[in-house]
Amino acid sequence: MSAVLDWPVAPDDDLGTALWTADGIAQATGGTTGGEPFAVAGATTDSREVMAGDLFIALRGGTADGHRFIEGAFANGAAGALVETPVAHPHVLVADSAAALDGLGRAARARLMPEARVIGVTGSAGKTGVKEALYAALDRSSRGQAHRSVKSYNNHVGVPLSLVRMPARARFGVFEMGMNHAGELSALTQLVRPHVAVITTIAPAHIGHFSGEEAIADAKAEIFEGLEPGGVAIIPADNPHVERLAAVAARHAARVIRFGTAADADVRLIDAIPTASGGTLVTAEFAASTGIQRKLCYTISQPGAHWAVNSLAVMAAVAVVGGDLGAAGLALAELPDLAGRGARHTIAADGGDGSGTALVIDESYNANPASMRVTLAQLGATPARRRVAVLGAMLELGEGSDGYHADLAGPIHAAGVARAVLVGAEMAALNAALGKMREPALAAAIDFVHVPGAAQAAELIGSGEWAPQGGDVILIKGSNSVGLGALVRALTERRPGGDDWHGRQATGDI
Incomplete structure (x- = not known):
């Protein structure tokens, strides 16, 4: 009973309870507030997705101008808007909504507690699955204090928007980053500033925009450029381009961890046995370089050799950021199917x-x-x-x-x-x-x-x-x-x- 009576009646920080306030948005974006003061619980760039209490960010695109949908956004319950032209609703006025979105994303990343850990995920295949598995593992071990990019929000709009949606008290953030041209990941990773950067694999996806797979590997390796000091790179040991990735990673990361079936993998797949329920029973060996030298046995709900290998990257990242490996194993065993991805x-x-x-x-x-x-x-x-x-x-x-x-x-x-x-x-x-x-x-x-x-x-x-x-x-x-x-x-x-x-x-x- 004494523990209940001693429960704090106020948070032990000054972060507030709203995701963002109008003043906070204005400070982060260099904008000016208009209309009544407001606070928001979410954010979106799509007026059709607006829920009660959201911030609607009106972007000007090549085919549509978000400002045309302001009235619809507020009809759906928006609490405020980020706009380039004044509107007859609570808003923050900025010169460039896209630049303001980036600024708000940077502010979201900067306000995290020092002990929070951020993971960036990219790759030619499997990045969404790895992102979802990482989120499930860390959310379970942190009891709901993990955040991730939803769906495949992995481009120049989706990544900053996912950052904007991250609560200031999040203990873990997991962000998917994609690209189909050189230079794109370099910009995205500077926004995310991961403590851990994961590359799932290198394959000829979007190769029409590149001179070959080596160029794809170089573009994917841009994710390491945003690593925080002391950061860790996690790369696929079985991929033909692993040494190319490792060379770039070594310039930015304090540690490079390889995962896969190769003999020199730091997280090595020893065995993968199909289960009666359709998943896979995985046995993996972790080298001393991972910080948890041991063998682990766990079940993943998803079938396939690719899931068995990718789960090694998930467990390596969980170990690096100090997550609970036992909780991670339970989360992988219960990971739901992903629409469109198996x-x-x-x-x-x-x-x-x-x-x-x-x-x-x-x-x-x-x-x-x-x-x-x-x-x-x-x-x-x-x-x-x-x-x-x-x-x-x-x-x-x-x-x-x-x-x-x-x-x-x-x-x-x-x-x-x-x-x-x-x-x-x-x-x-x-x-x-x-x-x-x-x-x-x-x-x-x-x-x-x-x-x-x-x-x-x-x-x-x-x-x-x-x-x-x-x-x-x-x-x-x-x-x-x-x-x-x-x-x-x-x-x-x-x-x-x-x-x-x-x-x-x-x-x-x-």
Whole structure:
């Protein structure tokens, strides 16, 4: 009882309870307040996402001007706005909203307690999953005092906005940073100023904007430029470009930790065993360089060898920032599926093995040659009566696009895919490659079809012989702009007989 009576009646700091006040925003951005004083509990640049008590940041973009949506933002409950022109609502007036967003993000990072720790994550694949896993691990061990960028808020708007949303009392911050041109990560990491910087892997994502994978590695290594003094770099030991990454990291980091299966990895995967629930039981060895020389055994809920390896980076980062490894292991065991990045859905399906259900694997958010190969391998390891792959085009691959697409023919056959739907003009090269492998002497026959877009893929799979059947496992993967997410939504809402399906086709939801 005495402990309850002694509970503090006021915080032991002067940070206040609001995320931001009007005066705090003005001080951070060099702006001037207008209208009634206000305080906010959240922030957004999208008027459609405004919730009661939010700050609406009106940005001028190439296709839209946020100032046009001021009234809608306040109708949705905005408490204040950050604007370039005065409005008839509580606001902070600035000369440049984009620059002000950066300034507010810097202020958010600067006001963290000295003991708080910030982690930056980048990579050609797996960065969102690693970010989410890190957040889950640290949020559990800190009892709700961790913060992270949501969705894939990893660009010049998403990163500062994610910083702005970070409470001043956060003990941990986890931020995803992406890029498709050199120099972008250099700017983002200077905003985030991480204590730990993680690179998941280097692969030919966005290679159309670069001279080769070495240039991609150099661009990803820019994340190390923002490391705080004494900072730690965590890099993939099995990647062909690891020494290139290590050389850059050594110029900015006090320690460089390698993770993977390589013999010289500081966090080394010893064993990865699939579990009955579909996850993976991982055994890992931590070298003295990590500060916790020992072996650890833990379970991750997500299937696949790539998750087993990436979990090593997660645990290494948790160890470096002083998180609870036991809590981290529990968090990884309970990590939920990520929409668009491996989420699994059981849907109704007629025929087939008579089970009445099929499995949909949603990888619709992104695709590059490396992630396609990894995901197809995981499809091949998934028990199924029949494996179906709906594969959307991989974009921004430059002059090598045809070759990268054609090279997927081998992984498709290796995965035991029975049917493939190839979506998008870029998939013509894979269509041709699969055609060349139709000879029985070369490989088992695959039924495949090439369609121009997601709508045609949806129409094909909606009914008839291409419709899901009992026991099917259906992988749906492609670059986000291909639009295969709509196909996932349609399939996951499916009822036996397909009544809902045709209704959505008629209303244009697919």
